[in-house]
Amino acid sequence: MLKLLIVDDEVDIREFAGNFFRKRQIDVFTASGGNEALRLIDQENPNLVLLDVRMEEMNGIDVLKTLRNRNNPVKVIMVTGVENTETIREANSLGVAGYIHKPLVLEELEKVVLKELQ
Amino acid sequence: MNIFSIPPFIISLFQIALGVIVYTRNQKNILNRLFALLCFVSSMWLLFYSFGYGRGNSEQNADLFFRIGYTGVIFIAVIAFHYTLKFLRVQNIQLLIISAYFLGMIWVSLLWASHLLIDKVRLYSWGYYPQAGILHPLFLVFFIGIASTISTMLFYFFWKKRDQLSTRQISQIKYLFLALFVYNFASVDFLPNYGLEIYPLGYLPAFIFLIVIGYTIIRYRLMDISLAITRTSIFIATYSLILGIPFALAFGYQERLISALGKNWWMVPLISSTVLATAGPFIYLFIQKRAEDRLLQEQRRYQMTLRQASSGMSKIKDLKKLLRMIVHIVTRTVHLEHSQVYLYDSTDKKFFLEATRNKGATKPSAVISIDSPLIRYLFGMREPIVYEEIKQRTQDYSDAELSQVEENLRQLDAAVVIPSFVENKLLAIIVLGKKLSGKLYSEDDLAVFSILANQAALAIENAQFYEDIKRTQEQLFQAEKMATIGTMADGLSHQINNRLHALGFIAGDALDTIRLKKEIKTPEEAQSILADLERSLTRIQDNVKQGGEVVQGLLKYTRKGEAGFSPVDFSQLLTASIEMAGYKVKLDQISIVKDFSEDIPKILGNFTQLQEVFFNLIDNAYDAMMQRKVEQKEPDYKGKINISARRLEGKIEIGVLDNGIGVKDEDSRKLFTPFFTTKLSSKKGTGLGLYVIQKIIEDNHGGKVSMSSEYMTGTLVTILLPTVN
Numbered sequence: 001m002l003k004l005l006i007v008d009d010e011v012d013i014r015e016f017a018g019n020f021f022r023k024r025q026i027d028v029f030t031a032s033g034g035n036e037a038l039r040l041i042d043q044e045n046p047n048l049v050l051l052d053v054r055m056e057e058m059n060g061i062d063v064l065k066t067l068r069n070r071n072n073p074v075k076v077i078m079v080t081g082v083e084n085t086e087t088i089r090e091a092n093s094l095g096v097a098g099y100i101h102k103p104l105v106l107e108e109l110e111k112v113v114l115k116e117l118q
Numbered sequence: 119m120n121i122f123s124i125p126p127f128i129i130s131l132f133q134i135a136l137g138v139i140v141y142t143r144n145q146k147n148i149l150n151r152l153f154a155l156l157c158f159v160s161s162m163w164l165l166f167y168s169f170g171y172g173r174g175n176s177e178q179n180a181d182l183f184f185r186i187g188y189t190g191v192i193f194i195a196v197i198a199f200h201y202t203l204k205f206l207r208v209q210n211i212q213l214l215i216i217s218a219y220f221l222g223m224i225w226v227s228l229l230w231a232s233h234l235l236i237d238k239v240r241l242y243s244w245g246y247y248p249q250a251g252i253l254h255p256l257f258l259v260f261f262i263g264i265a266s267t268i269s270t271m272l273f274y275f276f277w278k279k280r281d282q283l284s285t286r287q288i289s290q291i292k293y294l295f296l297a298l299f300v301y302n303f304a305s306v307d308f309l310p311n312y313g314l315e316i317y318p319l320g321y322l323p324a325f326i327f328l329i330v331i332g333y334t335i336i337r338y339r340l341m342d343i344s345l346a347i348t349r350t351s352i353f354i355a356t357y358s359l360i361l362g363i364p365f366a367l368a369f370g371y372q373e374r375l376i377s378a379l380g381k382n383w384w385m386v387p388l389i390s391s392t393v394l395a396t397a398g399p400f401i402y403l404f405i406q407k408r409a410e411d412r413l414l415q416e417q418r419r420y421q422m423t424l425r426q427a428s429s430g431m432s433k434i435k436d437l438k439k440l441l442r443m444i445v446h447i448v449t450r451t452v453h454l455e456h457s458q459v460y461l462y463d464s465t466d467k468k469f470f471l472e473a474t475r476n477k478g479a480t481k482p483s484a485v486i487s488i489d490s491p492l493i494r495y496l497f498g499m500r501e502p503i504v505y506e507e508i509k510q511r512t513q514d515y516s517d518a519e520l521s522q523v524e525e526n527l528r529q530l531d532a533a534v535v536i537p538s539f540v541e542n543k544l545l546a547i548i549v550l551g552k553k554l555s556g557k558l559y560s561e562d563d564l565a566v567f568s569i570l571a572n573q574a575a576l577a578i579e580n581a582q583f584y585e586d587i588k589r590t591q592e593q594l595f596q597a598e599k600m601a602t603i604g605t606m607a608d609g610l611s612h613q614i615n616n617r618l619h620a621l622g623f624i625a626g627d628a629l630d631t632i633r634l635k636k637e638i639k640t641p642e643e644a645q646s647i648l649a650d651l652e653r654s655l656t657r658i659q660d661n662v663k664q665g666g667e668v669v670q671g672l673l674k675y676t677r678k679g680e681a682g683f684s685p686v687d688f689s690q691l692l693t694a695s696i697e698m699a700g701y702k703v704k705l706d707q708i709s710i711v712k713d714f715s716e717d718i719p720k721i722l723g724n725f726t727q728l729q730e731v732f733f734n735l736i737d738n739a740y741d742a743m744m745q746r747k748v749e750q751k752e753p754d755y756k757g758k759i760n761i762s763a764r765r766l767e768g769k770i771e772i773g774v775l776d777n778g779i780g781v782k783d784e785d786s787r788k789l790f791t792p793f794f795t796t797k798l799s800s801k802k803g804t805g806l807g808l809y810v811i812q813k814i815i816e817d818n819h820g821g822k823v824s825m826s827s828e829y830m831t832g833t834l835v836t837i838l839l840p841t842v843n
Contacts, residue, residue, distance in 0.1 A: 010616055010619070010620055010662060012620040012623065012624055012657055013616075013623055013732035014619055015657075016623040016624045016626070016627040016654070016657075017623050017627075019627045019631075020623070020626065020627045020630055022630070023630065040513060047467075054612055056706075056707050057707070081611070081612050081615045081616070100831045101619070102615050102616070102619040103615060103619040103621075104604030104619065104621050104622065105622050105626050105721065106622065106623055106630060107625060107626065
């Protein structure tokens with residue numbers, strides 16, 4: 001089964017996005033912060049990580065940096081709200097599979113995710 | 119003519135000149151005309167007497183001269199009588215006047231047609247002089263009778279009819295009494311009429327008499343008479359001494375000096391006159407100052423008070439308080455009936471009554487237009503104007519504009535109006551009513567008032583600037599709030615965005631569930647789907663509610679707060695501030711500890727402004743703690759804000775302590791300056807926070823704010839605020 005990790009500090013995002021993808025026979029794990037996310041990545045080795053950029057404890061870019069420093073090539077899609085070009089450039093240099101801009105309807109998200117999980 | 123004729127001759131010329139001066143001043147005024155006439159008959163007397171003195175004359179010529187001169191003497195009495203009646207504005211005097219002139223004519227006919235009044239001339243050491251005839255004593259009675267009548271009338275009006283007279287007229291009466299008193303000494307001239315060999319010096323008191331009366335007619339602003347007498351007496355006394363001593367030494371002690379010093383005896387008078395002449399002015403000034411200080415004690419006292427008030431005025435920032443203070447001081451110290459201050463309003467272009475103090479019943483007018491004659495006149499004069507003077511000038515010159523000014527002054531019931539100018543702007547006018555004592559305003563008074571008015575102008579300008587600044591400050595606070603909202607835009611839009619994102623996912627998942635289920639076979643399936651839907655819709659509602667709160671909070675924040683103070687409960691204030699901060703940053707990352715009891719006093723202040731203060735403090739603390747967390751990466755670090763409040767000497771002392779990154783020593787001085795920030799990005803701060811906090815706490819609330827910080831340890835901000843008593 002394909003594994004998907006959803007990293008977001010909003011509980012509703014984790015729950016309902018989780019519901020959605022589980023209905024499509026995808027194994028969904030969720031993390032509410034950067035540290036938990038890194039732990040789950042090591043543990044579960046997901047196929048794709050949906051990574052929220054704006055998180056209080058540790059932001060998405062730092063998570064990405066840590067992963068790449070550990071030479072972990074896991075596929076990451078950044079989920080951003082209003083971000084500046086600086087952040088995007090940094091993410092690009094660290095290697096991301098794509099971006100999703102909030103707010104986003106699930107149908108759109110489904111398309112992007114399924115494409116990357118191919 | 120001989121040497122004894124010279125003084126009366128010269129003085130007669132001066133008298134003619136005086137008459138001409140007063141006449142040309144105002145030909146229409148009856149008083150000016152009568153006085154000129156008086157001068158002319160008086161000079162007629164002296165002129166022809168001076169001709170008559172000459173030993174070279176034949177007795178016939180001398181007799182003629184003296185008779186002409188004596189005609190003048192007769193009319194001096196009559197015209198002085200006429201003058202007094204007109205001066206006092208006595209009614210129905212036609213008969214009286216005609217009788218007086220009639221009597222005068224009788225004496226004139228007796229003078230020329232007979233020897234009953236003046237018999238003949240006699241030769242004295244100085245020259246000829248007329249001798250009294252049989253009826254001369256009767257003439258003396260007539261003369262003295264008129265003089266006493268004049269005195270009595272003046273006295274009666276002064277005593278009984280005081281309120282019908284203006285302050286200036288009262289002062290004039292005093293001078294007239296003085297003049298009469300001096301004139302009495304001129305009666306020495308009657309002595310040689312009876313054979314006594316005394317040189318008739320009467321021309322001197324006669325001349326002084328005319329000068330004094332002339333002064334009261336010409337001069338609008340009369341010196342207080344006691345002051346005039348004092349100054350003159352001191353002057354005469356001092357200079358008689360200065361000139362008299364050397365003179366006496368030279369003439370009286372001549373022999374003794376010659377026997378003592380021989381040829382150089384004249385050095386004693388010379389040296390003494392030099393010494394005295396040098397010391398003279400100093401002696402004079404010294405005595406004058408002492409005398410006047412005593413005389414003008416009362417006046418000096420309030421002048422000093424006014425001077426002190428002048429210098430204290432610029433410290434008052436509240437405009438209304440300043441204006442009230444001015445009228446209060448002026449009315450109280452100078453003892454006036456009333457005083458008002460009118461302030462110029464540039465939008466309405468009118469002077470509005472701003473402060474008044476009234477011991478009487480007059481209700482002052484509320485508005486003076488800038489076009490009014492009074493104001494235009496003030497712009498021309500740029501100095502205090504006195505009602506009595508304007509009134510007199512109007513009578514003398516019948517100037518239409520001046521009479522309008524007089525009308526304005528009367529409507530204001532103003533005795534004096536003082537303008538307050540700053541450069542070319544007339545900021546205010548101070549109106550003074552009459553003095554309760556009825557005394558005139560002296561030159562000294564007006565000088566002090568001028569100083570007061572000038573200082574007032576500066577103080578008023580100051581207070582107006584201050585008001586402007588306060589208004590600008592209000593705008594600054596509002597602008598700072600708007601700018602802060604800019605920094606909150608990120609946080610706010612992030613939160614709203616998240617709500618939308620969440621709403622989208624919740625609805626999306628529910629839709630998805632419905633679409634995936636093609637058919638529902640069992641009731642359990644239906645139940646399960648309904649349960650899912652219920653959960654989704656509930657979560658949607660919650661997110662909407664959350665979003666709504668964020669919007670509400672923002673709106674509340676942007677609304678301009680109410681001005682004014684009221685009791686503020688600190689606990690409520692803190693809750694509101696924390697809520698506000700929560701829209702900008704995620705507060706669950708840090709802990710906020712409240713350290714105060716229920717019974718701390720309520721703050722006397724403005725809720726909106728204080729909320730701004732504590733919001734800024736919490737925001738600053740949060741950023742400091744986040745910065746420390748990011749930079750230091752201490753493993754167990756947890757941001758904590760400790761907010762304490764306690765009673766302290768009738769005030770409330772509030773402390774906001776955080777364990778954030780703190781402030782470096784070199785930055786601590788600049789903290790409260792506007793636009794300075796140590797925050798990492800301009801998104802986080804405008805740099806105005808501490809500046810605004812200081813302005814709100816110290817300028818607006820009269821409290822104190824202080825900050826102590828240690829780099830890497832934390833920061834403590836202490837605020838002292840007044841409480842509701």
